[in-house]
Amino acid sequence: MKRVTVHLAGKPYDIDIAQNTLAQWPLRLREISPGPFVLISDETVQRLYGKTMAARFNASDQGLLTLTVPAGESSKSLSQCDALYTRLIENRITRDAVMVALGGGVVGDLAGFVAATYLRGIRLIQIPTTLLAQVDSSVGGKVGVNHPLGKNLIGAFHHPEAVFIDPDVLHTLAPRELRAGLGEVLKYALIRDAELLEVLEEKLPCIMRLEDGALLESVIARCCQIKAEIVGLDEREQGIRAWLNFGHTIGHALEAATGFACYRHGEAIALGMAAALHLSASCSGLDQEAVQRGMGLIRALNPPPLPADVTTEMIFTHIAHDKKRRRSGQTWVLIERPGRAVLRDDVGDDRVYGAIEQLQDLSS
Numbered sequence: 473m474k475r476v477t478v479h480l481a482g483k484p485y486d487i488d489i490a491q492n493t494l495a496q497w498p499l500r501l502r503e504i505s506p507g508p509f510v511l512i513s514d515e516t517v518q519r520l521y522g523k524t525m526a527a528r529f530n531a532s533d534q535g536l537l538t539l540t541v542p543a544g545e546s547s548k549s550l551s552q553c554d555a556l557y558t559r560l561i562e563n564r565i566t567r568d569a570v571m572v573a574l575g576g577g578v579v580g581d582l583a584g585f586v587a588a589t590y591l592r593g594i595r596l597i598q599i600p601t602t603l604l605a606q607v608d609s610s611v612g613g614k615v616g617v618n619h620p621l622g623k624n625l626i627g628a629f630h631h632p633e634a635v636f637i638d639p640d641v642l643h644t645l646a647p648r649e650l651r652a653g654l655g656e657v658l659k660y661a662l663i664r665d666a667e668l669l670e671v672l673e674e675k676l677p678c679i680m681r682l683e684d685g686a687l688l689e690s691v692i693a694r695c696c697q698i699k700a701e702i703v704g705l706d707e708r709e710q711g712i713r714a715w716l717n718f719g720h721t722i723g724h725a726l727e728a729a730t731g732f733a734c735y736r737h738g739e740a741i742a743l744g745m746a747a748a749l750h751l752s753a754s755c756s757g758l759d760q761e762a763v764q765r766g767m768g769l770i771r772a773l774n775p776p777p778l779p780a781d782v783t784t785e786m787i788f789t790h791i792a793h794d795k796k797r798r799r800s801g802q803t804w805v806l807i808e809r810p811g812r813a814v815l816r817d818d819v820g821d822d823r824v825y826g827a828i829e830q831l832q833d834l835s836s
């Protein structure tokens with residue numbers, strides 16, 4: 473087992489990463505709290521793993537309420553929160569309850585937001601079941617839902633008490649979802665860990681086939697370690713936490729320009745990183761060899777090409793709506809060399825435009 477600790481002032485928490493341990497999590501939950509527990513998952517994860525977990529709870533005297541939402545991004549909504557609040561109130565769930573988010577980033581963000589707001593906040597434990605959630609969304613405390621006018625616009629910081637990760641559950645994940653999660657893994661390598669970049673270059677096919685559990689465990693642990701380190705230094709994104717948004721400005725614009733219907737989040741981020749690599753070459757001195765190394769891995773992740781009707785102009789317009797845009801202008805996360813990110817607010821629109829145009833080449 474690997475353990476990573478997120479060092480937050482006053483409230484550190486552990487991320488435990490170990491293969492073939494999902495069945496033991498109910499026991500671990502009981503070590504953390506006597507309950508009662510509210511287990512939230514989506515229909516797919518509930519069918520695959522939730523039932524088994526719930527059965528183990530039922531064997532004891534623990535109070536357990538199981539709530540299930542439809543799979544997919546549309547569950548990250550205020551109306552879904554409202555339905556969940558109703559179930560919690562009807563079942564007289566009190567402030568000593570612990571919310572357990574079992575699922576991908578959608579379930580983690582939704583259940584986390586409900587936990588942050590129900591009765592002014594109840595405790596939360598994250599059990600992420602997609603690679604994206606295991607390396608990113610379950611760690612760091614960002615929780616929230618979408619608004620019809622934009623993604624993740626309603627949210628809170630609400631850290632879990634613990635994160636339990638079992639890489640074995642990735643065996644049931646669709647290959648496309650796995651590749652999307654690897655987009656975020658590549659992000660960590662580019663912003664913070666040149667050695668991880670080498671591991672990806674050497675072993676990406678093996679990682680994608682999930683054939684080496686120890687390797688998978690160590691890659692996930694390394695990503696969690698990087699995120700924990702950054703969040704520990706800058707919990708509220710006043711500075712370096714923005715590094716974690718490498719590729720996200722253009723990635724989010726791409727998701728918005730395609731009506732959130734075309735890309736998995738991690739795929740859009742992979743394409744956003746492709747543009748950000750080119751921008752880094754023109755604005756932060758990244759050499760062409762490094763650009764090509766990053767591009768090689770992005771191609772290997774095989775994100776869907778840009779739809780023919782999505783123009784550079786459309787993506788560029790959506791960047792203006794990015795919620796992270798400050799009044800003074802856009803801050804860009806770029807890299808200077810593999811493993812070294814930098815924040816820049818002096819990037820001209822013409823260079824951004826040029827970098828987005830490179831995505832058209834990637835698609836042709």
Ligand code: NAD
Nearest residue numbers: 516543544576577578579601602604605609614641644645
């Ligand atoms: P997701 O939660 O929709 O999961 C993808 C699909 O995989 C779903 O259909 C789900 O039912 C299924 N699934 C989950 N685990 C499975 C398993 N083990 N086996 C088989 N199927 C499984 O998507 P995601 O990519 O995990 O998360 C995307 C969300 O995460 C987005 O809403 C994004 O905004 C959010 N996010 C949040 C943060 C954060 O810091 N809070 C960071 C990154 C992304």
Ligand code: GLY
Nearest residue numbers: 608612614713716
């Ligand atoms: N996913 C970016 C962050 O947690 O800050």
